[in-house]
Amino acid sequence: MANFAKGLEGVVAAQTRMSYIDGEKGILEYVGIPIGELASHSTFEETVFLLWNLRLPRQAELDAFTKELRSRYELPAGVLQRLTALPKNAEPMHVMRTMVSSLALNDADPNNIELEQARKKALAMLASAPTLLAAFHRYRTGQPIVAPDTSLGLAENFLYMLNGKKPTPTMAKAMDVCLVLHTDHGLNNSTFAARVVVSTLSDMYSAITAAIGSLRGPLHGGANEGVMKMLNQIPNVDAAEKFVLDRLEKKDKIPGFGHRVYKAYDPRASHLKVLAKQLAADTGNTDLYEKSTRIEKTMESAVAAKGIYPNVDFYSATTYHCIGLPLDLFTPMFVIARIGGWAGHVVEQLADNRLFRPSVDYVGAHGVKYTPMNQR
Numbered sequence: 585m586a587n588f589a590k591g592l593e594g595v596v597a598a599q600t601r602m603s604y605i606d607g608e609k610g611i612l613e614y615v616g617i618p619i620g621e622l623a624s625h626s627t628f629e630e631t632v633f634l635l636w637n638l639r640l641p642r643q644a645e646l647d648a649f650t651k652e653l654r655s656r657y658e659l660p661a662g663v664l665q666r667l668t669a670l671p672k673n674a675e676p677m678h679v680m681r682t683m684v685s686s687l688a689l690n691d692a693d694p695n696n697i698e699l700e701q702a703r704k705k706a707l708a709m710l711a712s713a714p715t716l717l718a719a720f721h722r723y724r725t726g727q728p729i730v731a732p733d734t735s736l737g738l739a740e741n742f743l744y745m746l747n748g749k750k751p752t753p754t755m756a757k758a759m760d761v762c763l764v765l766h767t768d769h770g771l772n773n774s775t776f777a778a779r780v781v782v783s784t785l786s787d788m789y790s791a792i793t794a795a796i797g798s799l800r801g802p803l804h805g806g807a808n809e810g811v812m813k814m815l816n817q818i819p820n821v822d823a824a825e826k827f828v829l830d831r832l833e834k835k836d837k838i839p840g841f842g843h844r845v846y847k848a849y850d851p852r853a854s855h856l857k858v859l860a861k862q863l864a865a866d867t868g869n870t871d872l873y874e875k876s877t878r879i880e881k882t883m884e885s886a887v888a889a890k891g892i893y894p895n896v897d898f899y900s901a902t903t904y905h906c907i908g909l910p911l912d913l914f915t916p917m918f919v920i921a922r923i924g925g926w927a928g929h930v931v932e933q934l935a936d937n938r939l940f941r942p943s944v945d946y947v948g949a950h951g952v953k954y955t956p957m958n959q960r
């Protein structure tokens with residue numbers, strides 16, 4: 585069959601004005617702005633505005649957007665009861681997928697995909713996601729649930745609701761920068777999933793729910809948890825090299841390395857590396873950072889020739905750990921950031937839709953005679 589590309593590698597399946605990636609040169613831009621500039625100067629709220637409107641906001645516009653977002657921090661009536669009916673040992677990614685999906689049940693008009701309405705639903709999901717995640721964590725650990733504080737930005741408010749006390753400005757800023765770095769990334773697997781779902785003219789809730797399911801996988805967003813588990817398995821800095829070489833010998837993949845698109849250093853990873861180093865020093869976790877750099881060095885000699893470099897997940901593991909996030913909240917944090925990207929793509933898809941319906945190369949048998957049950 586003509587044009588079969590396993591994993592759709594190299595296939596251009598959509599157009600976007602949101603993010604641009606040059607995988608050979610290690611460039612990522614949101615609406616033309618290099619990711620490093622946004623990480624240094626922007627905020628998550630401003631970045632989402634940028635991606636949804638394809639331009640930076642003026643102050644009054646940012647204020648209005650932020651106000652609207654904060655007004656939706658509080659969960660709709662009944663959602664908390666639903667959340668606290670879930671098993672306490674549920675995996676937070678399953679909780680996020682279930683609870684974000686269930687927000688549709690509190691929406692009087694969930695299927696409305698007029699662009700403005702779709703955006704409003706996305707904004708409500710984005711505002712609710714941190715509240716859902718923090719509330720679930722408090723519930724499962726037997727701590728009282730903390731109501732959102734609408735005077736705080738999304739990142740700071742999340743850490744406040746999670747820990748019951750306001751984070752230091754450094755921690756709040758680090759969390760915010762992580763969100764900015766994770767907001768959008770071309771037609772990655774989960775974004776593609778969201779676009780595929782909404783191309784049937786389904787709804788924003790279904791599209792975001794599908795994307796969360798995709799992000800959970802260890803080849804995608806789940807890799808940041810894999811990195812942390814690996815760092816925990818390595819007893820000390822000097823053991824890192826042997827650990828990596830042994831795994832490579834067994835043909836195992838090292839989580840946090842490699843990328844379908846980047847064949848150079850992931851620009852998000854370079855930013856996170858600096859952040860991880862500073863936070864590790866501030867929080868007494870330099871061993872984690874040093875193990876990471878030793879792994880990177882070993883990987884450089886072993887596989888850099890194949891274009892395998894650290895990706896966004898590698899240094900985000902140390903960063904999240906230093907911020908104080910429990911391991912199984914790493915990927916859910918990615919969900920919160922990426923709702924910004926997914927929703928923007930859903931709206932882009934709706935604005936110029938064509939149903940995704942690729943063909944499949946049938947490689948099975950033909951003309952097989954039906955065998956009656958008693959002869960099988």
Ligand SMILES: CC(C)(COP(=O)(O)OP(=O)(O)OC[C@H]1O[C@@H](n2cnc3c(N)ncnc32)[C@H](O)[C@@H]1OP(=O)(O)O)[C@@H](O)C(=O)NCCC(=O)NCCS
Pocket residue numbers: 802803804805807836837838839840841842843844845887890892895896897
């Ligand atoms: C992300 C990923 C799925 C990209 O995969 P891909 O584009 O299909 O690349 P491939 O799996 O074909 O890898 C190409 C080569 O690099 C090697 N490679 C890729 N990622 C590797 C890793 N993390 N560790 C060691 N080797 C790796 C492969 O073994 C393969 O080697 P070979 O040509 O000798 O067989 C893959 O790099 C991976 O599984 N990484 C670990 C998980 C991860 O961090 N995911 C998050 C991505 S943001």
